[in-house]
Amino acid sequence: LAKTTQPISMDSYEGQEVNITCSHNNIATNDYITWYQQFPSQGPRFIIQGYKTKVTNEVASLFIPADRKSSTLSLPRVSLSDTAVYYCLVASGGSYIPTFGRGTSLIVHP
Amino acid sequence: SAVISQKPSRDICQRGTSLTIQCQVDSQVTMMFWYRQQPGQSLTLIATANQGSEATYESGFVIDKFPISRPNLTFSTLTVSNMSPEDSSIYLCSVDEQAKNTEAFFGQGTRLTVV
Known part of the structure; x- marks a missing residue:
């Protein structure tokens, strides 16, 4: 499984756009990139998944450059309720075993 | 999306005793995973449980300490x-x-x- 590296923590303010970048230099051809969000006292929740280029859903956007060695989760206009830990995972489909790195603790300030 | 119910949600236990945690899914799934998350830390995979076979444990976790059951495609302990x-x-x-x-x-x- 490709190892991932993320910033340990980030701070932002309400209404700002937040971009969290994840490095995965050893990503394999059949690996997908998946981001999860975890609030205190809850299990992680799937946010978005992508393979290449850009993916957007109602919650976030995921930008993946052509070499796929990194990815950026973009949260538009964050609110206080976006304060959480965000995990980037890289693994292939078929025999997917979610393996979590340290994650990024995002704190959104008023 | 699958809905997962875990029981109990919390417990306080005496040292030396054992606790069994139940996991019920509202649909049939092939693979189930058990994780541990210590305070302020990330999730650590304990084992993977497939129905009809013994669980596969990660390094540092053993069956004697963390026995797992997977009797069907919707349930594990x-x-x-x-x-x-x-x-x-x-x-x-x-x-x-x-x-x-x-x-x-x-x-x-x-x-x-x-405790």
């Missing part, structure tokens, strides 16, 4: 045996719906405190 304060943690159940192609779903977790 994890037992934390002979507990010590170091076992105080959140234990999470997760499932892989293969049709979703790498999206995993998690239960709310069981917060265990060993």
